Each structure stands twice: as C-alpha cells, then as structure tokens.
Amino acid sequence: xxxxxxxxxxxxxxxxxxxxxxxxxxxxTMLALNKVYRKLLRKLGLTYPQYLxxxxxxxxxxxxxSEIGTRLFLDSTTLTPLLKRLEASxxxxxxxxxxxxxxxxxxxxxxxxxxxxxxxxxxxxVFCATECTPEELVSMRDHLLLLRAKLFKNA
Amino acid sequence: xxxxxxxxxxxxxxxxxxxxxxxxxxxxTMLALNKVYRKLLRKLGLTYPQYLxxxxxxxxxxxxxSEIGTRLFLDSTTLTPLLKRLEASxxxxxxxxxxxxxxxxxxxxxxxxxxxxxxxxxxxxVFCATECTPEELVSMRDHLLLLRAKLFKNA
DNA sequence: TGCTATTAAATAGCACGCGATGTAATATGC
DNA sequence: GCATATTACATCGCGTGCTATTTAATAGCA
Numbered sequence: 505x506x507x508x509x510x511x512x513x514x515x516x517x518x519x520x521x522x523x524x525x526x527x528x529x530x531x532x533t534m535l536a537l538n539k540v541y542r543k544l545l546r547k548l549g550l551t552y553p554q555y556l557x558x559x560x561x562x563x564x565x566x567x568x569x570s571e572i573g574t575r576l577f578l579d580s581t582t583l584t585p586l587l588k589r590l591e592a593s594x595x596x597x598x599x600x601x602x603x604x605x606x607x608x609x610x611x612x613x614x615x616x617x618x619x620x621x622x623x624x625x626x627x628x629x630v631f632c633a634t635e636c637t638p639e640e641l642v643s644m645r646d647h648l649l650l651l652r653a654k655l656f657k658n659a
Numbered sequence: 660x661x662x663x664x665x666x667x668x669x670x671x672x673x674x675x676x677x678x679x680x681x682x683x684x685x686x687x688t689m690l691a692l693n694k695v696y697r698k699l700l701r702k703l704g705l706t707y708p709q710y711l712x713x714x715x716x717x718x719x720x721x722x723x724x725s726e727i728g729t730r731l732f733l734d735s736t737t738l739t740p741l742l743k744r745l746e747a748s749x750x751x752x753x754x755x756x757x758x759x760x761x762x763x764x765x766x767x768x769x770x771x772x773x774x775x776x777x778x779x780x781x782x783x784x785v786f787c788a789t790e791c792t793p794e795e796l797v798s799m800r801d802h803l804l805l806l807r808a809k810l811f812k813n814a
Numbered sequence: 815t816g817c818t819a820t821t822a823a824a825t826a827g828c829a830c831g832c833g834a835t836g837t838a839a840t841a842t843g844c
Numbered sequence: 845g846c847a848t849a850t851t852a853c854a855t856c857g858c859g860t861g862c863t864a865t866t867t868a869a870t871a872g873c874a
C-alpha cells in the first residue's frame with residue numbers, strides 16, 4: 505500500500521481519490537453542460553456536436569469535412585455520420601469538390617442559414633445557466649484552452 | 660443580422676463564435692483528456708468511465724448501482740451495461756441484495772482489488788501530461804465544481 | 815508513362831450517455 | 845389486506861467518439 509496524500513495536504517501528490525481529481529470535475533461538468541444544451545437545442549432539432557458544426561459553418565461556409573474536423577478536434581469517423589444526419593435534416597448539403605474528387609464540401613442550405621436566427625438566444629441562455637460573471641467564464645475558458653493544448657501535446 | 664460582440668470587447672455579450680465559448684473549451688479539453696486516459700488505461704483494460712467506477716469501488720466496496728451512479732452523475736441506463744462488461748472482465752461481481760431484491764450490489768473481486776496497484780501510477784502520469792502546477796489544477800477543479808453545481812441546478 | 819505513397823472520406827465494430835419505456839420488488843394508503 | 849404508487853434496475857433505440865481498416869482520388873517520382 506502506497507501512502508495516499510490528498511491535494512490539500514502540505515505536499516500534494518496525485519491520488520486515486522475521485523473527489524480530488526480535476527479530470528472527474530471536467531468530465532462531470534461536461535455531462536452537466538450537455539444536459540443544459542440538450543434542453544436548449546431540442547427546439548432547434550440539434551445535438552450539441554451538431555450545434556458545434558453549425559457554429560463553424562455559420563462563421564464560414566463551404567468547408568471540407570476535414571476543415572470542420574480540425575476546428576472541432578473531430579475526425580471523419582465521427583463527422584461523416586453526423587453530417588449525413590444534418591443533411592437529412594435539410595440544414596446542409598454535401599457535394600464532392602470538382603477540383604479534387606476526394607473532398608466533400610459542406611454547404612449551408614437556406615434552411616441551415618435561417619436556423620442561425622433561432623440559435624442567437626442559445627449562448628445567452630447558457631450564460632444564465634452558468635450563473636457566472638463573464639470574467640469568470642473567460643478565465644476558465646483560457647485556463648482550459650491552455651490545458652487542452654498541453655494534453656494534446658502529451659496524448 | 661444582429662451585432663456580434665466578442666467577450667473581449669468592452670461590453671461582453673454571449674456570442675455564436677466558437678472560439679469565444681467556454682463550453683467548447685470544456686468539450687474539446689474533455690476530448691483531449693480522454694485521449695490521454697485511453698493510452699494510460701489501455702494496459703489496465705479499462706475505459707475512462709470504467710476507471711471511474713473502479714475508483715469509486717476502491718474507495719468503498721459493496722455499493723448499489725444507484726450509489727455508484729450518484730457519485731458519478733450517471734444512471735442505470737449507462738451503468739448497467741458498463742458494469743456487465745466489468746463483470747465479464749472479472750473485476751467485479753453483481754449480486755442481488757437479500758434484504759431488497761430490487762438492489763444489485765457491486766463487489767470487487769480479488770482481481771478487481773488487485774488492479775488498484777497497477778492504477779496507482781495513472782494519476783501521476785495524467786498530472787505530468789497536464790504540465791500544470793498542483794495549485795493550478797486545484798484552482799481549475801474548484802471552479803469547475805462550482806460551475807457543475809450551477810449547471811445541474813439550472814438543467 | 816507507370817508505380818508507389820499519400821490523402822480524404824467512408825465503413826465496421828465497440829463503448830458510452832441518455833430519453834423513453836418496461837418489469838419486478840417494495841412501500842404506502844385506505 | 846389489497847390496490848396503487850414508488851423504487852431499482854434493465855431494455856431499446858439513437859447519436860456520438862474512437863480504433864482499425866477500406867476505397868477512391870491525387871501527388872510524387874523514377
């Protein structure tokens with residue numbers, strides 16, 4: 505048996521205690537966030553990952569599958585079926601690029617562009633659900649982005 | 660078109676810009692974290708959610724499914740098949756409680772208890788992958804726990 | 815030109831995570 | 845004591861997210 509120390513003790517060491525772990529805090533907060541989004545996105549007919557794809561396309565239309573993947577840290581394995589569902593919903597179109605037949609270009613349909621109006625209220629609703637100040641949220645975001653970069657580097 | 664303001668502007672308002680969003684930072688950091696864990700847990704034959712269940716059981720053995728669920732914020736829909744897989748791996752046993760036949764009591768097997776030794780190195784490896792100071796990690800964890808509580812309240 | 819390597823996306827299979835629903839055991843109310 | 849409600853799990857179906865593999869198109873190069 506090795507000695508367990510909590511991260512609150514004088515000489516903190518990583519432990520197997522669930523309550524101590526940043527990772528579980530991250531994981532379970534993500535579950536909570538998903539719950540909030542599920543409720544908000546239900547009226548838009550979107551899941552959270554689908555919403556993320558729409559956010560990307562509302563910023564810049566006509567992207568390759570892999571370009572969307574780069575922005576969202578997802579690969580074609582995840583995106584291909586997701587994009588087919590968005591296509592089936594009538595929000596996007598998938599067309600092979602003429603210049604390079606390997607590429608599938610994702611384009612917003614009129615309906616997909618129109619959905620942006622309904623989505624405008626989502627960030628505000630999520631903001632309210634967090635009960636945080638903008639400063640707190642920006643601070644957490646920036647710390648997370650730093651952590652994300654390091655985790656990807658060491659993955 | 661409504662005016663978009665970034666959260667860096669003087670009067671911050673929640674926006675549809677991906678790069679601005681705490682939620683995407685949380686989501687994508689979770690993906691990165693999962694990558695790190697997958698590599699570490701592969702030699703233990705565990706997924707991250709399975710690892711979480713083992714953490715709970717290593718702290719306290721002989722728990723009901725719903726007690727594990729309460730600790731991990733997961734319900735029987737997720738846990739039942741997961742626990743069956745852990746049972747198939749020989750790490751836990753599932754037995755109906757005599758006092759209340761509705762309850763399924765989860766018990767560690769000898770092999771499940773033994774796995775704790777191999778798991779001892781995991782938190783340290785993850786800690787290294789974060790390249791953060793313990794103080795930074797504790798601070799992020801506590802901010803996340805606060806956020807989690809608020810999100811569950813408003814879900 | 816023709817052969818090989820690389821790239822973009824898709825497919826198959828597995829493991830979550832959850833909403834909706836079902837089932838069996840226990841608790842409650844009259 | 846018996847009908848009803850509640851509780852604890854389980855089942856079904858769907859949508860990710862990933863590993864391993866496949867297919868088709870393009871690039872590179874002798």
